[in-house]
Amino acid sequence: MPTGIALRDPRQQLFEAAVRVLVRDGVTGLTSRAVTTEAGVAKGVLHRHFADFDAFLTELVLDRIALIEAQATALRDAAGTGTVADNLTRALMTFFEPVTVAIVVLVIARDELRTRLRAAGTTRLPLVGEGTAMIAGYLTAERDHGRIAPDADIAALAPTLIGTAQLLSTEQDGSPPQPSAVRNVVTTILASALP
Incomplete structure (x- = not known):
């Protein structure tokens, strides 16, 4: 029974x-x-x-990374539509929702989790690295559309956007930053990269 x-x-x-x-x-x-x-x-x-709690946490993070990869595809597909600043603002707001911020803290706090994630082939700082790759892929697609300057340093722009958005997301009292604050950061960082 x-x-x-x-x-x-x-x-x-x-x-x-x-x-x-x-x-x-x-x-x-x-x-x-x-x-x-x-x-x-x-x-x-x-x-x-799951074999143990760290194995569970590893799979949890890998599950979130798969969601980011789907978001990256959707963002690349948006290249050439709307405005670059609006697309990036939405992507950064979605990426740095409270769950992502909390999981980044979790990864930083647990040595064994970081070790297992590296063994699984993740970036040096899981989630943040995938987010940076997502932004870089989008900026590259926009450069191909002529909406980002051909000489724009995407390798510098992508981590700058991710890092600044992360700071905005962690400085709040548990609530996400205002879209206008994120958009202001995006437009400031992209100012020299727009044709």
């Missing part, structure tokens, strides 16, 4: 619970027990699907 309800997708359910705990309680509140309690499942469920 069954002794519980079937889980819809245990891995995804655990990821969603971890994100809620991380955003609400921070890195110190993110434990395997907190995740399983938030998900409403027995602690053994996490260990049935």
Whole structure:
């Protein structure tokens, strides 16, 4: 006789619970027990699907990286439409939503997680590196459309945009920066790169 309800997708359910705990309680509140309690499942469920808690966290970050890769594709596809500043402002606001900011802090705080992510082939600073690549890919596509100057230093512009947007996102009291503040940063940084 069954002794519980079937889980819809245990891995995804655990990821969603971890994100809620991380955003609400921070890195110190993110434990395997907190995740399983938030998900409403027995602690053994996490260990049935993952070798240990760091393996779970590694998969959580890789799952977020896959979302960023999808965002990068959509942003590159937007090249040549709208304005460069508007496209970048939306992309940076979406990228630095509270979950991403919290996961970046998590990656910085956990040595074993960084080690496992590097072994999985991520950038030196996971999420931030993929975000920088996303912005660089978009700027390159816009340069191909003639909307970014041919001599623009994309290798400098992309990390500058990501780093500044990250600072704006972490300086707030838990709320995202105003779009106007992000747009101001974008237009200032891009001023010399526009044809």
